[in-house]
Amino acid sequence: MMDMKKVWTVRRNDYFTESLRYFRVMASSGLIVSMFLLIVIGSIYYAKLIKMLPENFPAELLLAAVFTYWLTRSPVRTLLKKADLVFLLPVESRMKNYFSHALKYSLAVQLFTTLLLFTLFWPLVQAFIREDTMGYLWFAMFLLLSKAFNLYVSWEEQRLPYAKQRRGYMFLRAAVNAVYTFLLFQNASFVFLAALLAVMYVLKNFVFGVFKKMHGYQWEHLLQKEHVMQMKVYRVANLFTDVPALQQTMTPRRWLNWLTSARYSPGKVLGNLYMKTFVRANDYLPLYIRLILIGWLFIYLIPDGWWQTAVILLFLQMTALQLCAILLHHKRNAMFELYPIRWDQKVSSFASWLGIITAVQSVFYALFYFAEARDALVALIIAAAGVVYSKWYVPVMVKKQAIHH
Known part of the structure; x- marks a missing residue:
């Protein structure tokens, strides 16, 4: 019997090995040195830029717009391959364990990048919204919780058979995220934000619980999404070295x-x-x-x-x-x-x-x-x-x- 956990582990390790090989080539390029120098220079003048901003600068709106986009965009790396339509589709009923590991992997990566992005914007938050250490923990906690929620909902949206339906739910999620992040950066009360998250969680269970019973995994759509994400990685690596697996787009x-x-x-x-x-x-x-x-x-x-x-x-x-x-x-x-x-x-x-x-x-x-x-x-x-x-x-x-x- 096929062990789905082992299948995921092998694919994840193969992906890490391939990515590490390309990263070594990138690290030996002069581009890495150039980017490092630009980051150093940028960090020096970042504080200067914030001081130049007027007192009425709409920091809340800017932060809400950035994190609305970031929270809404929550893809899941499944590492699926074309051959899975032949070898894994027949055992779809046992794929829950495989996709569960895919969700955990994507969640770990995206929680880390969310925290990194918020840390980048923290000086702006300090200058216009809240500057104490507890403020950092406060905003970070609610952003991470919301990211986890969006990742799960984004995954369940992929069960829908039509692209129009998926886009509709994504736009609805973006609207909810816009309200949520704006209230968050307006320093709304803990009880209110926690209640909003709870309502979102209950609605998620109700709506997507029905989807689970009505729709299975959309294999061709999942393969296409995985292909698009993998090609993005290859395009970055192709800027430094030849990538045989890269498929060109025009x-x-x-x-x-x-x-x-x-x-x-x-x-x-x-x-x-x-x-x-x-x-x-x-x-x-x-x-x-x-x-x-x-x-x-x-x-x-x-x-x-x-x-x-x-x-x-x-x-x-x-x-x-x-x-x-x-x-x-x-x-x-x-x-x-x-x-x-x-x-x-x-x-x-x-x-x-x-x-x-x-x-x-x-x-x-x-x-x-x-x-x-x-x-x-x-x-x-x-x-x-x-x-x-x-x-x-x-x-x-x-x-x-x-x-x-």
């Missing part, structure tokens, strides 16, 4: 077609392909935009001066390292291998394209700095440093990355 983004207009010159065909990949594939373009926006935030927080150049170069390094994944994006595409172009030419073409992308990013940073500080000289230094980095260092870095693959 988004048309027709409004950006002007960036990828066809060029029939043999010397420009690869640059056009890399641009199309950057705009349409996976999350490369959103990643690029996020790094620009975060860079602007750091420029705004850090005191004006030439030292801003060092921060900008760190962001350019992060961008270049992560976009290097585009070089290997078409590695398993047979059509790409039919191009009559040598590998060293592909690497050279990619280095030129990536240099242009990072140079444009440095110009965005320089323009923002000039708009914020009105210092043309430092803005020119930032732009010049970015162009020099893009022209001289990016090709060297790309060649090193290509050698490892």
